[in-house]
Amino acid sequence: MSRLFKASVIENRQVIKNHFLLTLHPLDNIGKPRPGNFFMISVDNCLDPLLKRPFSIHRWLGRDFQILYRVAGKGTSILSNRKPGDTLEIIGPLGNAFPSLRSNNKIIMVAGGLGIAPILGLAETINKYRPLCFYGARTHEELLCIDELISLGIEPVISTDDGSLGEKGNIVDVLKKYLSSQLPPPPRFCLYACGPGPMLIALSDLAKTFNLKGYIALEQNMACGLGTCLGCVVNTTDGYKRVCREGPVFPINEVIWE
Amino acid sequence: MNLTTNLGKLKLKNPVMTASGTFGYGKEYSEFIDLNNLGAIVVKGISLKPMKGNPDPRICETPCGMLNAIGLQNAGLKEFIKQQLPYLRNFNTKIIVNILGTSINEYIELAENLEAAGVDAIELNVSCPNVKKGGIVFGTDIKIFEELIRDVRRRTRLPLITKLSPNTADIKLFAKAAEDAGSDIISLINTITGMSINIKTRRSRLANITGGLSGPAIRPVAVRMVWECFKTVKVPIIGMGGIISAEDAIEFILAGASAVAVGTANFVNPIATLDILEGIKSFMSGNNIKSLKELTGTVKC
Ligand SMILES: Cc1cc2nc3c(=O)[nH]c(=O)nc-3n(C[C@H](O)[C@H](O)[C@H](O)COP(=O)(O)OP(=O)(O)OC[C@H]3O[C@@H](n4cnc5c(N)ncnc54)[C@H](O)[C@@H]3O)c2cc1C
Ligand SMILES: Cc1cc2nc3c(=O)[nH]c(=O)nc-3n(C[C@H](O)[C@H](O)[C@H](O)COP(=O)(O)O)c2cc1C
Ligand code: FES
Numbered sequence: 001m002s003r004l005f006k007a008s009v010i011e012n013r014q015v016i017k018n019h020f021l022l023t024l025h026p027l028d029n030i031g032k033p034r035p036g037n038f039f040m041i042s043v044d045n046c047l048d049p050l051l052k053r054p055f056s057i058h059r060w061l062g063r064d065f066q067i068l069y070r071v072a073g074k075g076t077s078i079l080s081n082r083k084p085g086d087t088l089e090i091i092g093p094l095g096n097a098f099p100s101l102r103s104n105n106k107i108i109m110v111a112g113g114l115g116i117a118p119i120l121g122l123a124e125t126i127n128k129y130r131p132l133c134f135y136g137a138r139t140h141e142e143l144l145c146i147d148e149l150i151s152l153g154i155e156p157v158i159s160t161d162d163g164s165l166g167e168k169g170n171i172v173d174v175l176k177k178y179l180s181s182q183l184p185p186p187p188r189f190c191l192y193a194c195g196p197g198p199m200l201i202a203l204s205d206l207a208k209t210f211n212l213k214g215y216i217a218l219e220q221n222m223a224c225g226l227g228t229c230l231g232c233v234v235n236t237t238d239g240y241k242r243v244c245r246e247g248p249v250f251p252i253n254e255v256i257w258e
Numbered sequence: 259m260n261l262t263t264n265l266g267k268l269k270l271k272n273p274v275m276t277a278s279g280t281f282g283y284g285k286e287y288s289e290f291i292d293l294n295n296l297g298a299i300v301v302k303g304i305s306l307k308p309m310k311g312n313p314d315p316r317i318c319e320t321p322c323g324m325l326n327a328i329g330l331q332n333a334g335l336k337e338f339i340k341q342q343l344p345y346l347r348n349f350n351t352k353i354i355v356n357i358l359g360t361s362i363n364e365y366i367e368l369a370e371n372l373e374a375a376g377v378d379a380i381e382l383n384v385s386c387p388n389v390k391k392g393g394i395v396f397g398t399d400i401k402i403f404e405e406l407i408r409d410v411r412r413r414t415r416l417p418l419i420t421k422l423s424p425n426t427a428d429i430k431l432f433a434k435a436a437e438d439a440g441s442d443i444i445s446l447i448n449t450i451t452g453m454s455i456n457i458k459t460r461r462s463r464l465a466n467i468t469g470g471l472s473g474p475a476i477r478p479v480a481v482r483m484v485w486e487c488f489k490t491v492k493v494p495i496i497g498m499g500g501i502i503s504a505e506d507a508i509e510f511i512l513a514g515a516s517a518v519a520v521g522t523a524n525f526v527n528p529i530a531t532l533d534i535l536e537g538i539k540s541f542m543s544g545n546n547i548k549s550l551k552e553l554t555g556t557v558k559c
Contacts, residue, residue, distance in 0.1 A: 224525040228282035231317030
């Protein structure tokens with residue numbers, strides 16, 4: 001078993017404009033990824049782009065696994081053109097994972113946009129605890145995994161920026177309303193979140209206001225994914241920490257936003 | 259086939275080493291390669307006191323390369339000797355420590371302590387472009403550059419490598435100065451200062467604004483500089499800058515390098531060093547080359 005392996009593309013399907021679901025079949029035995037872990041994927045064997053790209057584990061299918069990604073630039077654009085049967089070089093699983101919860105906590109999963117990628121995988125492992133799920137996107141088309149969540153017995157609270165589905169506005173405001181409506185003493189909520197920077201910042205403020213615990217999955221530019229280049233750090237109350245190694249999942253109150 | 263590589267009194271089992279700052283302290287890579295097979299491990303730059311490094315973002319990718327402004331983050335000499343060195347000592351390979359300081363005395367203290375701790379060689383990082391008070395001054399002002407090397411030379415018996423910065427008008431002058439001041443070996447090149455701007459935000463893509471460019475993008479510059487230095491000095495040269503394949507390594511050797519260091523390629527492919535070593539071996543057997551000495555500096559001009 002090695003964390004450096006090759007995988008063949010089973011399917012690389014466009015789900016909506018610019019968003020793809022990639023199913024990979026590892027050609028060697030790999031370790032079972034935990035929700036929050038990520039893989040460094042070589043989109044092509046070329047000099048530009050040079051570095052591997054980090055992607056969260058979306059779903060683990062026993063041996064095959066899935067990545068849900070958005071075309072953001074050159075690397076992901078090349079990736080979106082890879083065909084079934086192509087082989088990709090990959091390192092992983094890497095990083096830490098969402099911590100297993102204590103039973104007396106009520107989990108609230110919060111996903112913004114493609115932040116659903118790791119959150120769905122998390123939902124699959126914790127749905128027995130009946131977590132709540134708050135899920136926002138720009139428009140209803142970009143709400144990607146609603147059916148999957150429902151089939152796990154999780155009815156997500158939804159918002160869209162344009163109001164095309166669910167509440168109009170951002171998901172942190174929706175969550176705030178929900179929390180404010182809870183009569184004291186509130187259940188012991190714990191947030192598990194992934195999404196764009198502004199959402200995570202708003203969520204950190206919310207966690208402070210309501211004195212909630214929580215964990216957030218962060219992104220940062222990466223070169224090695226292994227902890228050696230020291231390029232992927234974020235500032236925390238305990239100094240700079242590597243997103244690829246001490247993260248990508250951090251306690252929400254530990255991250256210092258600039 | 260003889261792969262042993264003599265860099266003056268520093269004897270390596272083969273010519274492939276790691277470039278400082280791209281291999282951590284070895285541990286992370288031991289999962290992928292047998293560290294015993296490396297010619298040498300050059301560890302991340304060490305300073306006397308811990309350094310916390312630069313704010314993020316610290317890296318970004320550019321065509322065929324990357325910019326970094328790590329800011330020399332490291333846990334400091336004491337931690338290195340206590341936490342990292344004992345692990346590295348488990349392997350049958352040379353351990354070379356890259357050091358950096360803000361004064362000559364700091365370099366001396368580092369060298370003396372590391373000699374006492376039993377490392378195999380010292381690499382003077384006089385060329386890191388990131389910390390304003392540090393490297394850039396020593397690496398670009400030839401007078402204090404010479405003074406630094408001379409003073410460290412007097413205080414250690416370890417093989418002394420001076421790592422040259424490409425960010426000078428004429429690298430040959432620094433190569434010569436390093437040799438004259440008693441450096442046993444020179445290594446080059448460190449990263450080339452660069453900058454990349456996000457045109458949407460109109461901000462630099464690095465918090466530090468500028469960073470050091472590495473990777474295949476800098477290889478032709480590095481090969482040229484190795485060739486110029488080879489013609490100027492007699493001390494052996496460790497060549498680096500954008501090496502990702504055995505062919506690249508051989509290019510450096512033809513230009514005048516006696517050994518090569520692999521940097522950014524470790525990020526792309528964690529087994530790059532040993533892939534390159536294997537490639538060098540097959541090049542040698544394919545071309546009936548008994549020892550790399552036959553090749554060093556033999557580019558036809
Ligand atoms: C731990 C982790 C998990 C991730 N999981 C996913 C995922 O599940 N699905 C998904 O679509 N994306 C994910 N990303 C982001 C993804 O890695 C980037 O979108 C991708 O690297 C962009 O590559 P590119 O060559 O297409 O874009 P580039 O041309 O390199 O850049 C395009 C844009 O993407 C940004 N970018 C580049 N690299 C990164 C990066 N490493 N992280 C964040 N932004 C970056 C750049 O700043 C730029 O704005 C994850 C990132 C991290 C660090
Ligand atoms: C992330 C990173 C960190 C580096 N840190 C150091 C360092 O601490 N000391 C040093 O002398 N060089 C450092 N370097 C420079 C490399 O050792 C090497 O000289 C340079 O990257 C060129 O080689 P490459 O193109 O193979 O990477 C660093 C390079 C990178 C990319
Ligand atoms: S990506 Fe290199 S240390 Fe995290």
